[in-house]
Amino acid sequence: MVVELINTGSELMLGRVLNTHQQWLCGRLADLGYVVTRQVAVADAAQDIETAVREALGRADLVITTGGLGPTSDDLTGDLIARLVGRKLHEDAGVLAHIKKFFESRNRPMPERTRVQAMVPEGALVLANPHGTAPGLAMEVRPNPFRSEGRASWLILLPGPPRELRPLFSETVAPLLKRVLPLADEFVCRTLRTMGIGESVVQERIGGQLAPLVKAGLDLGYCARPGQVDVRLAARGIGVENLVQEAERIVRAQLGSRIFGVEDEELEEVIIRLLTERKETLALAESCTGGCITNLLTNVPGASAVLLAGLVTYSNEAKQKFLGVRAETLAGHGAVSEAAARQMAEGARGRMEANYALSVTGIAGPSGGTPSKPVGTVFIGLAGPFATRVEHNFNPYDRETFKQVTAQQALDLLRKALVQG
């Protein structure tokens, strides 16, 4: 099964937006066993889109495009593709009614130009878009003039806005694919996610032992991010479930508690899950991470049941007023110190009557460093039903990376305490 993804949008080529479709669609498709083999992005330029679609139709069983279905003059995809595969466009009464209703229900007048979104290539399936005006479209190109022996390809056009594309894909495209393009082979993919260990070390620990399985068809991959390394174990064929399970057993034996989660699971989800299971609560006292930890945790549905408060105490006054950090500590050791981190964590835990409290104080940069406390210096405190722990780390990265890495380290400090006591 050859699957290609085409993202259109001049804003992509000019770096105006992040291409979140690539990750989201590739991830969902891989889960379903349709691994994308090539992803291409081109500008909203007729020639570039046409070339990309023609090339993809020449190679792939499934081609998915995103974007270019909107109402504005740079939305070209629908028109272009209809012409490319030789289909006439007609106004679809159902789509037009949906567009009218969409604006009515929002008490907004329907801009005349949105009417163009009701134009559908003949023979195309309309994929309803409850969250927007442009529907998705699906069509089987058969015979396919761009492929040897005219082999058929499925072509699926999706709207650009993520909040429209995502439910449309999950609710409509996924079931359609299983029906019209069933997979020949079993596909199994397992990802184990680790914290606090480098990519080279991960490979040295598991590479040798996994070598025989790789010979037997295991696809072994590593993905390193600041502070994290994912180990991906995949295989395709009959009975590959056992191969991947054996590989997982080896990786778990070697990496143990460095593994914090599987698949897409994020550290913040693990924390919320563990706290929810234990019916325990958490308070946060952040300084240099500036709300990054609180923001990550509150992305997880259900966080409100276990997270009592996150106090981002940027100023010394706020550290004193809301957390009870002592003036002498700030004067004697500074706000970036082991003592301050300890008092922040204990203050947050005590005042919120939480089971645990995490604190972070450090120097995110780019300015504010000193010879004894350079940019990247950070103290992470954890207060709980045990002696307060303080970790002293050095994360000499740019400001945003510093915040993210430090947030992950703080969450991992709590995770280890929760799973190991």
Next chain:
Amino acid sequence: MVVELINTGSELMLGRVLNTHQQWLCGRLADLGYVVTRQVAVADAAQDIETAVREALGRADLVITTGGLGPTSDDLTGDLIARLVGRKLHEDAGVLAHIKKFFESRNRPMPERTRVQAMVPEGALVLANPHGTAPGLAMEVRPNPFRSEGRASWLILLPGPPRELRPLFSETVAPLLKRVLPLADEFVCRTLRTMGIGESVVQERIGGQLAPLVKAGLDLGYCARPGQVDVRLAARGIGVENLVQEAERIVRAQLGSRIFGVEDEELEEVIIRLLTERKETLALAESCTGGCITNLLTNVPGASAVLLAGLVTYSNEAKQKFLGVRAETLAGHGAVSEAAARQMAEGARGRMEANYALSVTGIAGPSGGTPSKPVGTVFIGLAGPFATRVEHNFNPYDRETFKQVTAQQALDLLRKALVQG
């Protein structure tokens, strides 16, 4: 100038990571006038990488690849490309010394396999990577066997980790490009960013008036995100500066204070800039946005000078204890109410002695909605040296989009107060 970008990594094709390189590199290259015409991502598979590089060399003056230069077995790019363009690899003494020093300075043993990163194709320029072990590589493919008449192409290989790639690009690749691939034409690009107005409405207001400029060569584009629409005005050629300036004048006249910033400027940067200029301070009281606003603001260097504290008061107790929200208010109106938003903002402003305070309380979902207050309901309060304002919005999106859109609305409420009084 034809410029193509190739991102390699199986993790990209499986949706394990977000391709941030595409946005970052496309943005930086566009700023320099080297607009990327096509971006491709393929897995860490020899055949796929080779095909992508060969095709790009067949079309482009400049081909940039990312990833595949690491020390692990799925890092294939360096080897493959050397073979493709017929260059032998040799161990570079300078790079090897850098790798040894890199590990020494971190008090870590050098894993033997990192030595492979010192292998450099003959004739290639080594682009020093101070933040990692794998250097970037640049080479002129001349004659280029994949291009008609053997026209030369520049091929630049960059390491995958963003914190290595970004400084390497800015410090080394950007100056190199200006030297080896100078631009023939002037290129001007201006982006105006708007809040709180739909894409269709933006186009209806400015499309007609800009039509003559589009005929004269203006490239007009729109980029819509939840709550925001960017208007991009670009042109290439001699004297295009005037064309783009005239277009900007028209857009500003039509959209006025809906325009919050230009180019890459984010709303949070505008807020920090305005507060810094006015020497005024801000406190935040967040509930349903869960630290998203505080986290955005603290991404901006210098935020600590104007942001006093961000209190994420998820629980009712925290709203009472840290912000002084009255128990009767919570009992009578609920935590999601105009009265609660008002007291949160006024409480944060008073307790922190800030010039302004923003508050947010609402229902992010997916659960917690009621018929009278469905998921998406939100109250945004702004306290300042004027009567407290409360905005009642409805943002019926998924949890993360809800947080982001609401955060933008809150920041824009403050922005309008700062610029209009």
